[in-house]
Amino acid sequence: MDKKVAIVGIGTTGFRATTPDVSYRELTYEAATKAYLDAGIEPQEVGAFVATSEDFLEGYSISDEYSPDQLGAVLKSIHTVPGDFIQGLGNGVMLIMSGYADIVVVQGMSKASNMVTKGDLLTFAADPFAWRPLQESPHAIAAMEMNRFLYESGNTIEQCAQVVVKNRRNALLNPRAALGAALELEDVLNADPVAEPLCRLDIAQHADGAVVCVLASQEKVGSLKGNPIWVRDVSWATETNALDSRTWGEAVYMQLAAEKAYRMAGIRTPAKEIDFAELNDEYSYKELQHIEALGLCAWGESGKLSEIGWSERTGEFPVNTAGGCLGCGHLFELDGGQKVLDAVLQLRGQAGELQLKTANTAVAAGWRGVPTTTGAVVVLGN
Amino acid sequence: MDIKHQKKIDKTVTSLRKKDVTGGKVVTESWEPNLEYAWDNGPAISRYLAELKKGKLIGKRCNKCDRVLLPPRMFCEICWRPTDEWVYVEDTGTVNTFCISHVDWKAGRLNIKGGVRPFTPAVIEIDGASKGMGILHMIDKTNPKNIKMGMRVKAVWKPAEKREGSITDIEYFKPIGKKK
Amino acid sequence: MGYRKVAVVGAGITKFARYAQETVSELSYEATKMALDSCEMNLSQIDCVSVGTAPDAFDGIHMNGEAMAEGSGGWCKPVMRNYVGGGTGVMSAIHGWQHVASGMFDTCLVVAEEKMSSAFPHPAGAFLTIFDHTTEQPLMPTLLWIFAIEMQRFMATHGYDKKDIARVAVKNKGNALNHPSAQLGAEITVEDVLNSEIMAYPVNRLDVSPTSDGAVALVLAAEHVARRVTEKPVWIDGVGHALDSAYWCTRDLYYPDYVEVAARKAYEMAGIKEPHKEIHIAEPYDPFTYKELHHLEGLQLAPRGGSVKMLMDGHFDRDGNLPTCPSGGLLGVGNPIAAAGLMKVAEIFWQLRGEAGKRQVPGQPKCGLAQAWGDLMQVGTVVVMRA
Numbered sequence: 001m002d003k004k005v006a007i008v009g010i011g012t013t014g015f016r017a018t019t020p021d022v023s024y025r026e027l028t029y030e031a032a033t034k035a036y037l038d039a040g041i042e043p044q045e046v047g048a049f050v051a052t053s054e055d056f057l058e059g060y061s062i063s064d065e066y067s068p069d070q071l072g073a074v075l076k077s078i079h080t081v082p083g084d085f086i087q088g089l090g091n092g093v094m095l096i097m098s099g100y101a102d103i104v105v106v107q108g109m110s111k112a113s114n115m116v117t118k119g120d121l122l123t124f125a126a127d128p129f130a131w132r133p134l135q136e137s138p139h140a141i142a143a144m145e146m147n148r149f150l151y152e153s154g155n156t157i158e159q160c161a162q163v164v165v166k167n168r169r170n171a172l173l174n175p176r177a178a179l180g181a182a183l184e185l186e187d188v189l190n191a192d193p194v195a196e197p198l199c200r201l202d203i204a205q206h207a208d209g210a211v212v213c214v215l216a217s218q219e220k221v222g223s224l225k226g227n228p229i230w231v232r233d234v235s236w237a238t239e240t241n242a243l244d245s246r247t248w249g250e251a252v253y254m255q256l257a258a259e260k261a262y263r264m265a266g267i268r269t270p271a272k273e274i275d276f277a278e279l280n281d282e283y284s285y286k287e288l289q290h291i292e293a294l295g296l297c298a299w300g301e302s303g304k305l306s307e308i309g310w311s312e313r314t315g316e317f318p319v320n321t322a323g324g325c326l327g328c329g330h331l332f333e334l335d336g337g338q339k340v341l342d343a344v345l346q347l348r349g350q351a352g353e354l355q356l357k358t359a360n361t362a363v364a365a366g367w368r369g370v371p372t373t374t375g376a377v378v379v380l381g382n
Numbered sequence: 383m384d385i386k387h388q389k390k391i392d393k394t395v396t397s398l399r400k401k402d403v404t405g406g407k408v409v410t411e412s413w414e415p416n417l418e419y420a421w422d423n424g425p426a427i428s429r430y431l432a433e434l435k436k437g438k439l440i441g442k443r444c445n446k447c448d449r450v451l452l453p454p455r456m457f458c459e460i461c462w463r464p465t466d467e468w469v470y471v472e473d474t475g476t477v478n479t480f481c482i483s484h485v486d487w488k489a490g491r492l493n494i495k496g497g498v499r500p501f502t503p504a505v506i507e508i509d510g511a512s513k514g515m516g517i518l519h520m521i522d523k524t525n526p527k528n529i530k531m532g533m534r535v536k537a538v539w540k541p542a543e544k545r546e547g548s549i550t551d552i553e554y555f556k557p558i559g560k561k562k
Numbered sequence: 563m564g565y566r567k568v569a570v571v572g573a574g575i576t577k578f579a580r581y582a583q584e585t586v587s588e589l590s591y592e593a594t595k596m597a598l599d600s601c602e603m604n605l606s607q608i609d610c611v612s613v614g615t616a617p618d619a620f621d622g623i624h625m626n627g628e629a630m631a632e633g634s635g636g637w638c639k640p641v642m643r644n645y646v647g648g649g650t651g652v653m654s655a656i657h658g659w660q661h662v663a664s665g666m667f668d669t670c671l672v673v674a675e676e677k678m679s680s681a682f683p684h685p686a687g688a689f690l691t692i693f694d695h696t697t698e699q700p701l702m703p704t705l706l707w708i709f710a711i712e713m714q715r716f717m718a719t720h721g722y723d724k725k726d727i728a729r730v731a732v733k734n735k736g737n738a739l740n741h742p743s744a745q746l747g748a749e750i751t752v753e754d755v756l757n758s759e760i761m762a763y764p765v766n767r768l769d770v771s772p773t774s775d776g777a778v779a780l781v782l783a784a785e786h787v788a789r790r791v792t793e794k795p796v797w798i799d800g801v802g803h804a805l806d807s808a809y810w811c812t813r814d815l816y817y818p819d820y821v822e823v824a825a826r827k828a829y830e831m832a833g834i835k836e837p838h839k840e841i842h843i844a845e846p847y848d849p850f851t852y853k854e855l856h857h858l859e860g861l862q863l864a865p866r867g868g869s870v871k872m873l874m875d876g877h878f879d880r881d882g883n884l885p886t887c888p889s890g891g892l893l894g895v896g897n898p899i900a901a902a903g904l905m906k907v908a909e910i911f912w913q914l915r916g917e918a919g920k921r922q923v924p925g926q927p928k929c930g931l932a933q934a935w936g937d938l939m940q941v942g943t944v945v946v947m948r949a
Contacts, residue, residue, distance in 0.1 A: 023424030026456050043462050056624045059419035061617040061691040062647040065937040066808045069459035074807045075823050079653055080645040082627055087642050091660065098663035099565050100801070116418035124415045125624035129585075132413055238641040241628045256638055264666075372628045374641065387919075391742040394576035394592040395775070396583035403581055403679070412682070413622065421695050431696070453697050459807050479718070479815060481710030483762035487702045489686035491759075500763075503707045505811045516811035518698050526763075531718050550700045 005096050006221045006228035007380070009039025009214035010344050012337075014176035015329045018113040019208040024058070028070040028109050031210035035105070036072075039214040040225040043072025046214075047101025051080045052088035052108045052333045056121055059114065071107055071212070083236075084366035085211065085337035086376035090234040092215045102217040108334035112206035126371045130243055138370045139203065143195035145248050146285040150197070152249035153292065157197050159303030160284040161188035164201050166312060167281060167320050171327025173353040176341075178207040178329040188284075202284040207329020211337035213344075227348045232361070232379040233264035239373035246373055251286075253375040254293035254365060261363075261377045262295070270295045271317060274379070275358050276346065278339035279365040281324040287311075290365055291319060294377070313356060321346060321354050336366025336376060347382045426454040429468070435547040437539050439471050441511050452511040471510030473537035474558065478516050480504035482526045502526050506535060506555055522554035534558050565831065568662045569788035569795035570655075570947070572601030572781035573908040578745040578896030581679045582775035586621050587633030589777040590675045593901075594635050597671070597779035601791050608781075609667040610640040614654030614674035616647060616899035616936075619688035622680040634673035634779070646805065647692075648849065648936025650674065651778070651903015652943040655932070656801040658782045659945075668784045675777040676898035685773045692938065694808075706770075710762035712815040712939055713852045717764065719816035720867040722852075724764050728755035729873055730851040731768050731893050737880060738890020740920035743905070745774055745896035755851070769851040774896035778904040780911070794915045800834065800946035802827030810938040821860030821935065821942035828931075829862075832946040837862045841946070842927035843913055844884060845906035847935040848891040854878075857933055858886065860942065885923040888913060903934035907945055914949040 011034025013019075013027055022030070036043060051067035060066065064080035071078070077100070081088045085108040092104040115121060122138035123131075131141075150156065165183050172180035183201070191201040221228045237256035240246050258270075267273045277296060281287035288302040296317060297305055305311065311319035322328065322342040325335055343362040345351045351359075361381045368374040402408050423431065426442060430453050433440040441450045442465040444458035450469050457464050483501040484492055492498045505516040521529055523538070535555035545551040574596025576582075576589055584592070590613075598604060613634050618626045627643030634641070644650065644657035651674050658672035678685040689705035717724065729752060738747035750768065758767040788795040804823035806813060813819070825837070834840045844863055848854040855869035863884060864872050872878060878886040889895055889909035892902045910930035912918040933944045 020422050021425070023422050023427060026424045026426075029457050054625055055618050056417060059417070059421065059691070059695060061619045061688050062937055064645050064647060064805070065692060065940060066694075068805045069455075069807050069809070070457070072459075072462040073805065074459050075804055075820060077803050077824075077827065078805045079657070079803060082625065082643045082645050091642060091644075091657075094660040094664035094666060097665055098660050100660065100663075111422065114419050114421050116420055117416050120416040121624055124413070124417070124622075125628070127629075128413055128623060129411050133411065236640050236642060237638065238628070238631045238636050240632050240637055242632060252638065257640075260640075368625070368628070372625060374628060374631075388742040390596075391575065391577050394584075394596070395579050395589070397577065397579040398581035398583050400581060408583060415622075419695070423696055427696055453809075459809070478811075479711045479715035481707055481714055481762045481764070482760075483704070483707055483710065484760050485686075485704060485706060485762065487687065487690045487704040489684045489704065489706075501707070503701070503703060503711065505711060505815075514812055514814060518693075518701060518703065518811055520701060531714075548700050549697050 003230055004218050005093050005215055005231045007213055007231065007344055008216045008221060008224050008226055008228050009035045010341055011035030011038055012176060012211045012341055013209050015178045015207040015209035015331065017178050017207055024109055024111050025070045027210045028107060031212040032071050035212035035214050038226065041103060041214065046103045046105050048095045049073040049076060049078035049105045050088045050091045051078060052083060052085050053080055054082045054333060056124065057332050071105060083333065084368050084376050085334055086340065086364060086366040086378050087236045089213065089340060089378055090236055090376060093231055093234050096215060096217045102220045104215045106213045106215065108337035109210040110208050110331035110334045112332060113208050118206065122370055127243060137195055139198055140195040141370045142283050143198045146197055148248035149285055149289050153300040155288050155300065155303030159306055160202060160288060161185050162306050163281060163284045163287045164188045164326055167324045167326040170313060170321060171323025174322040174327065177323045177327050179205055179327050180323065198283060204282045204325035204330035207331055209331060209334065211334060211341050213340060229344050229347050230381050232381050233261040234378040235261035236376035241372065251289045251293035251375065253373045254290055257375050257377040258294045261379050265379045267379065271297060274361045274363050276318040276321060276356055277363045278320055278343045280335055280367040281320055281326050282330050282335065282369055286367065287319065294363060294365060313354065318356055321356060339364040339366060340378065343380050347380060424456065426456045430454050431547040434549065434551040435545045437542065439473055439508060441469050441471050443467050443469050449512040450510065452508055452515045452517060471508050475506040475508040475535055477531060477533045477535060478505040478507050479531065480521060480529050500526055502529055519552060520554045523556040566663045566665055567785040568659050568798045569783055570780050570798065570911045571783045571788050571791045571795055572597045572603065573911050574600060574779045575743050575905060575908055576777050577743050578774045578776035578898055580772065580774060582677065586623065586626060586629050586675060586677050589677060589775065590630045590633035590673050593777035593779040594671060594673050597781050601781050603781060603791060605635050607669060608635055608671050609669045610661050611636040611671045611673065612654055612657040612661055613641060613643045614650040614900040616650050616676055617688055620676060620678040620681050620685050630675050635671050646936055646941045646943060648899055649934040649941040649943040650900040650936065652907060652932055652934035652945055653803060654900065654904050655780060655907045655945050656803055656943060659798050659801050662782050662784050668787050670782040672780040672782055674900035674904035676901050677775045678773045678898060679775050706762040706765060708939060709850050710765045713764050715815040716852055716856055722870050725752055725756055726870045726874060727852045727855065728752045730848065730854045731755045733879060734848060734887045734891040734893040737888055737921065738894025741890045741895050744890050744894055746772055747890055747894050765850060771849045771892035771897035774898040776896060776898035776901045778901045778908055780908060796911045796914045797948050798945060799948050800828035800832030803943045805941045808938060810940060815939055817866065818856060818860035818942060820940060821857055824942035824944045825861045828944040828946045834946065841929055841931050843888065843923055843930040844886045845889060845909055845932040846886055847933055848887055848893050849897055854887060857935060861933060880923055888921050888923050906932040910947050914947060
């Protein structure tokens with residue numbers, strides 16, 4: 001699907017631990033205004049909108065009711081995808097490829113600070129019969145996965161800690177990031193355990209923010225100002241919600257999504273043909289697991305490569321150049337939006353102090369978080 | 383999907399009765415979710431609430447479509463631009479539509495025969511806001527049977543010391559005479 | 563411009579019940595399996611899955627789309643959930659159309675499920691939190707209120723009588739007698755409706771659809787696959803959806819603009835210029851009696867203020883000029899929210915194929931429409947299908 005659909009505008013509020021000065025309405029309104037200015041369009045020109053949200057993240061039943069006003073989508077085609085932002089982006093691409101609309105807007109928003117009982121929320125997502133009665137933290141699901149992943153791949157806890165150090169340092173140079181910090185490896189390793197082997201600093205802290213992205217068809221791109229970033233392919237996959245039968249070591253959902261995306265984008269050797277990656281690192285080990293699932297290095301090699309600086313901004317294959325979830329904040333369904341945003345800014349050469357020398361092709365990858373096995377992958381190029 | 387499929391369809395679901403579920407005939411698992419939220423209301427609704435506490439209703443004008451928007455908002459959803467000045471509106475209005483509810487929010491029946499008054503929620507178009515700008519509130523101090531479309535109503539406020547910056551600072555709307 | 567042709571080639575449905583013992587995943591499985599069997603396909607031939615389920619507050623599972631994925635044939639496949647409240651059922655068919663029409667997939671399973679009985683003490687409680695958390699929820703509103711409020715406005719504007727509107731319940735519950743999934747098929751009279759207990763005046767109990775558990779699934783395929791799989795593909799020729807502002811108190815509730823916008827989009831795509839002549843059969847959304855008429859007006863299938871006369875003239879009966887809700891609708895078959903909407907699409911599929919058994923409308927209909935509504939009197943979703 002090369003050069004069929006492009007990202008022609010993107011806007012964000014940036015990410016902060018709290019945003020007490022605005023409601024969800026104004027938060028999205030700001031990101032949307034910036035995205036439309038960036039694309040040089042008015043919302044009236046938009047053919048369809050996709051909002052990404054889940055009811056219990058917003059604190060509403062039927063949260064999609066509150067999606068149109070702040071996007072300028074009143075009495076227009078808009079629907080909600082309860083999924084990662086990159087799944088929403090995939091839906092936007094389908095809307096254009098089908099001919100339903102030639103300009104599509106994709107929105108994601110996090111008001112994590114408004115959720116008082118986040119832990120209980122994740123438990124509410126877990127299987128009502130198999131998991132909830134055990135009264136375990138949902139982080140324990142991640143910890144079990146981490147253990148199996150490290151056991152099978154040979155990667156180490158220290159290498160996971162290295163991911164935390166890298167991403168939070170990258171965030172120091174990112175004006176949009178909430179959680180930049182200059183940490184040492186020992187700081188991470190000595191942090192309080194949450195569900196061993198996960199410690200407090202292995203887990204991304206929550207943040208608020210919004211991202212709005214404007215997509216356009218090939219025909220429309222020519223008439224719009226700016227710098228189109230082409231969607232070379234987008235794909236998503238779910239393994240299973242079942243805790244008893246899922247694959248605990250590898251991120252199968254991400255492998256499936258990546259294989260399809262690469263096939264459609266004509267990419268055979270991803271590590272060579274792609275310049276950098278923005279991928280889900282909601283837990284430190286997830287970055288390593290996802291690097292391997294995306295085929296960016298051989299199985300079991302991601303930890304060693306991280307130790308020698310391979311995934312640093314100055315390294316051979318930069319990963320999470322702007323800080324990822326660990327540095328920008330965990331944004332729930334917007335996680336993928338932060339990844340797409342930073343990939344687009346790099347590809348456009350607008351990443352400021354974070355700018356890479358070579359940024360022609362990127363992969364961005366999102367995961368819906370515990371307890372799901374749903375991931376989405378988009379390959380972007382300029 | 384002929385009627386011959388009836389048997390097949392019947393087999394798809396094991397249909398229970400409520401007492402099977404509540405009476406322990408089938409094994410169940412229950413979970414009371416602990417979900418709490420503390421919503422940031424933003425500048426528009428925060429001011430709206432602050433004014434309610436003072437016993438006033440406030441809207442915001444959009445100078446492009448020339449509407450006075452109630453509840454106030456920071457941007458006009460139709461013109462897609464930031465709104466302009468704050469505008470106090472009246473605490474009187476006209477009933478756009480209403481109903482007489484014999485159930486509460488959990489679908490529990492009110493004891494109407496036992497003298498409990500039904501709920502009478504209404505959409506009330508507030509004077510001073512643009513035509514059609516209604517808010518949801520309750521009507522009281524009149525027989526529900528007397529409530530009519532287009533009826534004139536006025537807010538009955540809680541005493542100042544009991545107001546807390548909520549839509550419930552207005553206890554209800556009561557009928558008044560015709561608009562001058 | 564030309565659209566890639568997308569057909570419905572198979573459909574499956576569970577029984578609709580007030581309390582189903584089956585889990586979210588099991589309900590989805592039953593419908594999905596039946597849909598695949600109906601067109602003799604298996605999961606290896608399915609490229610992707612679109613799931614639809616309305617508020618998670620009913621099922622009692624955060625991210626319920628994930629919980630139903632495996633039962634919906636989604637294991638190790640691209641699965642995406644769509645969501646527009648009550649409009650989700652028909653939106654699911656639209657969402658499935660988007661998957662296949664985009665050319666990115668050749669086949670798509672569309673599965674809609676709802677298990678409302680999980681919510682205790684009553685699923686209606688979940689509706690409190692659909693209202694604005696700051697400006698409306700403190701008044702402890704219930705969903706019934708806004709329906710009753712809207713019905714009142716609809717009646718007052720057009721001078722409709724409640725006893726005439728009650729005929730929708732008589733018709734739909736009667737139609738449902740012939741639906742094998744039906745929860746509330748019954749032979750009733752207008753007096754029964756008027757004498758049933760008042761919920762929120764002007765809404766009586768028999769004006770309202772029940773709460774239900776159930777699931778429905780469709781198999782969608784691109785033209786080259788559809789022609790191989792079946793001799794009777796039913797084409798999705800037009801789709802449209804639209805959402806109005808969240809400020810529901812600001813619009814005049816007598817007319818659903820959002821349904822009109824969605825319908826016009828679907829008609830344009832399907833090349834329909836005179837819908838009341840070109841549409842032979844319709845499944846408008848009928849969670850409440852007046853809603854069917856309200857929507858028929860929005861769909862341009864009845865003039866504004868003219869739907870009651872058409873109803874009284876028998877226009878909408880199974881053997882009328884425009885049979886509406888021949889399935890029995892939500893009032894008769896039941897209302898597992900998302901599944902109920904997709905049930906309407908499935909009904910059009912069966913009717914256009916001549917496979918609706920005792921429910922079959924006469925005259926071999928060639929063009930049908932299914933529509934759903936949802937949110938705060940806010941969303942319209944419309945699908946136009948042809949044999």
